[in-house]
Amino acid sequence: SDNQTVSAPVKPSPSSPPPTAPAINAKALELKKENRDFLLGMHREMQLIRRFEERAQEQYTKAKIGGYCHLNIGEEATVVGGILALKSNDWVFTSYREHGHAIARGVDPKAVMAELFGKETGTSHGRGGSMHLVDYSRRFMGGYGIVGGHLPLAVGGAWAVKYRKQPDVVFCMFGDGATNIGAFHESLNMAKVFDLPVVWFCVNNRYGMGTPVEKASAVADVYKKACAYDMESIQIDGMNLREVMLRTSEIVEKTRKDSVPRFIESLCYRFRGHSVVDPDKYRSEDDKVKWRKADPIVAFEHELETSGLADEEYFKNVRQKVDAEVKDIIQYADDSPDPNPNDLYKYTYAGEWDDRPELRAESV
């Protein structure tokens, strides 16, 4: 009905934002009292993403969410550690598996869920869906659906940063599968030839759909590919939050200083199928069990617990709070208005060319 639709986005009331990084260095990440707030903030962020994704899967089953829906479950340390290592003036370009990326970057989770629900209040006003989240104000420059297709855009972002002599870094995230496509090669080469401030961050979750990295890539250790561009490159344990954050931050700050591109491979595993409808028959049970034992949230909780910074009671409390928050998020998405069908053509063009009749199809 008409009063269910608005054309102007309804800005959600902000959820609790991700923790702000202090200066990130080994000291700030030590499991010590003085770092407690920040560490627990990151823990909470991982839990929020986990719960968000679990409930997104459920909402998909209820047909509240459609299309493709790719989850970050299992990748939380890589996602949170990688993105929280950035400064607010940095820019993020990423793939379609990016709910957690957006949330970690401070995009309001309500707007993320609303986008998954295809609502006007979504980050992309319901036009993009799960694969195309965006938030210019957070310099979260989008999720993209063509594998490898956003790497050239990250080069362009870094180009603009350098052109304007700004102290920003572009952070470009992509999967292991994306490293075999031509755009990957062109992008890394171009970035190095022009010394652009971009950090390439490969989320190596070992599979591109049903294909393991070693069956698709001549080198299974993806970070080695950077040798062809004479580019500094590291491989990190993507299940270890503190390692991801520390080493990412080191690389990002180096690049900020010298405007030379660098490469990070973060080793992790997705605990669910490629997308929520994938029966996931191509990975062995052994493999799944092995990786589940390395659950990045459990691992971090273990660290927090053994160092006396938190206990199971605390974790339980966080889970409850996060659960409640995600309930609110879903409620918000559910209550939000659909896009107005009259706005179908809106946004096709910018400025004077937007929504002009001569740019519509023939009307019947």
Added chain:
Amino acid sequence: SDNQTVSAPVKPSPSSPPPTAPAINAKALELKKENRDFLLGMHREMQLIRRFEERAQEQYTKAKIGGYCHLNIGEEATVVGGILALKSNDWVFTSYREHGHAIARGVDPKAVMAELFGKETGTSHGRGGSMHLVDYSRRFMGGYGIVGGHLPLAVGGAWAVKYRKQPDVVFCMFGDGATNIGAFHESLNMAKVFDLPVVWFCVNNRYGMGTPVEKASAVADVYKKACAYDMESIQIDGMNLREVMLRTSEIVEKTRKDSVPRFIESLCYRFRGHSVVDPDKYRSEDDKVKWRKADPIVAFEHELETSGLADEEYFKNVRQKVDAEVKDIIQYADDSPDPNPNDLYKYTYAGEWDDRPELRAESV
């Protein structure tokens, strides 16, 4: 006029073919009497290509040749050494700068020149021109005009060879500029993932049009790019005929044996502009002079002379013979018939679909 055109190709009377390689090894290439015939044969081949190209340039000026016309002058050692290292059952895919490649492969130079003249007797019956020479009988699978676009085809060729368990190697030649495009990356990766019998042969003449290799490629030593595919790779002196031939042959035979792809970078220089109309203002005189001093033909003649295998008298004689041969070649091309305009649509499709009226444009 109509009797100037035929639709069936007129097969030229064969020119003297390139020398056939004996078993190629260091011994067979030593500057010794027993190798004299073969060594002089290769010398003659380089001279033939040089003269062919010089006269092609001249014929272009006379408007006998049109379109783009890219010469091999300066690259003769790379071209002859590389291609004569192959066996007759090997397959060649190459770029638009391929007159010499075709001739060295044994494609009749008359048919090559006739193609440049756009004649029905050309290798491609006048349809392809300078950039698109072909000769299936010689397994010369074509010159291609989209930079890097033929590398995927070479993968396909190697795929077919392996599929049929044949003892052939695919030899794929391309420029330094082509190593920066996506298709290069996809092709090398795919070749390695499936262990296909292909040898990648980069003719690094230091420039892609007006752009020096170090301004376009993150690594100026192109052979290093193979590290990203865990591929054996060598750099050779492309001005030294015997080195090119020996080392190419070693690599090709290894690949024939184990069906693992390998990479060769042959360092050379084109003595003319990118194409015959290029005023070539972007390279320094110093550079040009330096490289001209390394003229691969002069260098080889020097070797032959100091080892007593030939003298200036002999070389003069070869030049005269080759000059006469190229005159004949040009005469042949000139005398050959144009394609029949009625055959304009012929070859658009194969089999029953060829030249069918419903596949033509609307007739007026």
Added chain:
Amino acid sequence: MATAVKAEEKLYRVALREALAEEMERDDTIFLIGEDIGKFGGAYRVTEGLLDRFGPQRVVDAPIAEEVIVGTAIGSAMLGLRPVVEMMTINFSLIAYDQIVNNAAKIRYMFGGEVKVPMVIRMPGGAGHQLSAQHSHSFEVLYGLIPGLLVVAPTTPEDAKGMLKSAIRSDNPVMFLESMSLYNTKGQVPEGDYTTPLGKAAVRRSGSDITIVGVSRMAVLANEAARQLEEEDIDAEVIDLRSIRPIDWPPIVESVRKTTRCAVVEEGWSTYGVTAEVAAGVQERCFDYLDAPVRRLGGAQVPMPYAMGLEKASIPTSEDIKRLVRSTLGKKPDV
């Protein structure tokens, strides 16, 4: 068409699978290559089971690298194999567009007939699953435009099987355009080995008032619309274009000369779409017979939106086709 005697109800996806399997049994130069067509079973499960049956040499899981996948097919075809590529969806074929246009389509001609390129690229297109801007388009016209290609879009299980066999047996590069939304549809499939020719349209329903030409899935919807229009005493003839290059003009011309009116419908964008060519060609060929302009209908000219309501508003429905027909007949579009 060599229709065999018996027939059985089968899914469109199964009919395709049978065509692949039967052809592969017949000719061992045929191999399949694509992303996740083997172990994963194919994004749309067309190739399910074929890896087990034919092994990894003939059912090849390739890296995500569309250019070299297509290039591999072309190169191997030049050397005598008969590759069948599965492009996960037509949207990704844009990455391989240079290979398809500048190599697959042109190699035979630019080499003066010295080589041929017998290959098939199968790919599904279309919208309706909330896959949004980068995964929902049709793009048939990108291939229809190119001399050197044959382009077909089967809409029934029978045609899917018969035309895929013809495509595989053809010595030309054939773009075989499937529709995501048709994989789960059922229809009679003749038993035994039969082929359905490329290059032929099919009259799906005869009628006297108007000719509706449908492209791909829209031919199915056109049929539905035509059935419903009976109630309004509108007797529509429906032609399934089937062949996008070349267009099979004779049955279309014959039909329009009889009905004197023509409406054309596609799921993709109609401006510069397949329907543009059909409309232009019909008026050229039937001008003196036409009682009304040829009318077109296509998808909304926007990158496909995600939200269900917006997406629905972007894809032609049988109701839309009925409105198009009514207005082509000079009636009010809405009843």
Added chain:
Amino acid sequence: MATAVKAEEKLYRVALREALAEEMERDDTIFLIGEDIGKFGGAYRVTEGLLDRFGPQRVVDAPIAEEVIVGTAIGSAMLGLRPVVEMMTINFSLIAYDQIVNNAAKIRYMFGGEVKVPMVIRMPGGAGHQLSAQHSHSFEVLYGLIPGLLVVAPTTPEDAKGMLKSAIRSDNPVMFLESMSLYNTKGQVPEGDYTTPLGKAAVRRSGSDITIVGVSRMAVLANEAARQLEEEDIDAEVIDLRSIRPIDWPPIVESVRKTTRCAVVEEGWSTYGVTAEVAAGVQERCFDYLDAPVRRLGGAQVPMPYAMGLEKASIPTSEDIKRLVRSTLGKKPDV
């Protein structure tokens, strides 16, 4: 159009260069990127001298890597720059087709208007220089098809300059289609800063017997043909389409309603070509006024052959246009 008072004869290539230089002076967010546009001076010398004038930050010689060249432009535009890409020829744009279609054209929409992509891709097309199959095609329709893009093809030096300025100032991705064969043509170019609007056709010649709509260089030939047809007492109106997306229908419709006949000509392939859309759209809009079907003419539907005679036979000439006009008028095509 804000035509300034004085005008001078200039080459099309020079007019383009002036537009680039003047806009770059005006707005330092503009930069140029392409292959060999700097030190080499541009394959067609459009950018000659600009490297010296603006330096290597703003005139960028890129590797041969069309995907990332276009992607760099898109990404930098999203962050607020105004890149102008030179694609050496439109043939190479096929490699970047995914970037153009799936990113440049869709980003604004799929992100619900949160970002914009102000950029221009300049690229020459067309045949006539014996460049054969992989270097000689027109492909306008590939871009005309895509919602989110604006597509123009200027044919005079005045338009080249004025429309390039408009394109650079637009907040949308604009495909700016030049013609290799027009670079050396001359025409009056107004002095001072002026812009020519995008999205507008131009009536180049008024006449009463027939409307000829020409695409890109064919608009120039159509004018020539029209002049020659005077001798045969045929009074042709000539419209230069100029804007391929969107098509500027009002002047075309007005003209055809007046002349009652229409012929459309392009250098590219006409089946599924630009002329298909124009013909389809004209009969839709002018059906009751038309005295004959809209006729089309395009290049021969083959990969462009190299041999001069074959190539000549593949490209429409003014003689061909005259034949097309005569037959659209119901006369014998040849006199």
